[in-house]
Amino acid sequence: MNATWSRFNVTSIVLGFAFLYLPIVLLIVFSFNESKLVTVWGGFSTKWYVSLFHNQGLMDATWVTARVGVISATVATVLGTLAALTLTRYTRFRGRVLFSGMVFAPLVMPEVITGLSLLLLFVAVGLDRGFFTVTLAHITLTMCFVAVVVQSRLVSFDRSLEEAAMDLGATPAKTFFQITLPVILPAIVSGWMLAFTLSLDDLVIASFTSGPGATTLPMKIYSQVRLGVTPEINAACTILIAVVAVGVIIASIANKRREVQRQLDEQAAQRG
């Protein structure tokens, strides 16, 4: 393999990653800029972070976003896991084509369409726009992403494990909670995190479905970005990136540890 890992391949990877990461790195660097001009370096300073914490509007928006994210990601994970089970386990039921269409279409549906259609639904059923409607909208969008993530794990799942448990007298419920769930848990966890970050990130759908008092952080950032680039927004973005990066790193370390443990268990079982 190493012979084919040619200079061309290395170059294209290095350039590709530079393209992906340089803008984010620059954004973080300039959040520590003393000068108010975002693109002229005026010395190191953390004053924008200090002023950030005195910006009540931004703090309120952060709190709203965090609550919407946690609630919607949790519900979406349950629904998405059920949808994934449906897609992989029940290959024949009437309306299956429609069902898989409804799971896959939201992944690529332009957000303006999803946002507008959900808003019109909420108006039609007489729901007041606000925290609750944004949460419902985010559940709908993110459960499909969870379904795809969990489904990819379920497809490679060895069904004979479940059959063995059932043959040994475990009830279907016990089999699910003791065999199936632990095996697909890493996928469920990463599904939850994906749902949470998607919710944290969403501007368009939140703008359509949110109401007074439920301004989310992306909506706040967007309204300020329209007025111009400021170091304070850079600081807010940096914190957001840091939170997500720490979460992803912790999750991947935990995953790795679980994987290692699993391999040790398997080896022990084979020896035993």
Place this chain on the structure above:
Amino acid sequence: MSNIAVTDAAAPSTAAKPFLNRLGAGFVNRLVIIVPYLWLLFFFLIPFVIVFKISLSQTAIAMPPYTPVLDFSDGVSGFFAGFRNLNFDNYVWLTQDALYFKAYVTSVIIAAISTVLTLIVGYPIAYGMSRAPATIRPTLLMLVILPFWTSFLIRVYAWIGILKPEGLLNQLLLSLHIINQPLVILNTYTAIFIGIVYSYLPFMVLPLYSSLEKMDYSLIEAAKDLGCPPTSAFWKITFPLSLPGVIAGCLLVFIPAVGEFVIPDLLGGSSTLMIGKTLWNEFFANRDWPVSSAVAVILLLLLTVPIMLFQQAQARAQEQGK
């Protein structure tokens, strides 16, 4: 939901189980399907019906700002009488105002060009990754996915500081004496292309990588041994074998890019025209809900074929995964 009849292929040897247990399993099986099914039906499919309904309405100064259409406020007979009063004025309006037609065409062209550009940028990255030593591949994969976890809005915002006339790119090029005048990139279509390629690159690289990684590399070596030059080996073997990844990646970029709002709004400025932005302005600035609904309906029709292709590709990938 009588139309969801569960043919329970999943539970083996249920006949041997006690009756109550079987009843419980059947009920749970139905619940597993019905809950997400109903949720998506109510929050994804029905809203489209409502969008279509509102698109036949007229604006009104009220809350909600449109005239009622096909509702039951006049009883069932009023509902059917409503069919006679349906009007397609909003759709006629869309065809008469050249702005909308231009916005649709521009959006499709921009999305198509951006998709090709993303493919050109993404293919070498995916190829390089798939040829990397197996030990560092997971790390590379993680590095491609990581930007996807950071906010889309933030990543687009980061480019404003780079592309604007006094921005970092122009500062760099001016100090290197490559240019004498700052380049005007922000608020042009070029900026939109850069924004789309940048934001959607992981969506292109991941499916490409997964189909390239599965490829049997000995095919290339065999071709080489038989005297086939590398370029034609690429076009005759590698590229055709990666075609499923190419198709999936292109659809994942093209479909959302057509209706993209954030990128044309923040990087394209007021001089560029895209349909997602038009819909947004119709809704938020003009508060014309019926016209924005009509814009959405046409956009959805425009995307029906690509979305169905995407769904088929997904279903096929799922079958192969088994």
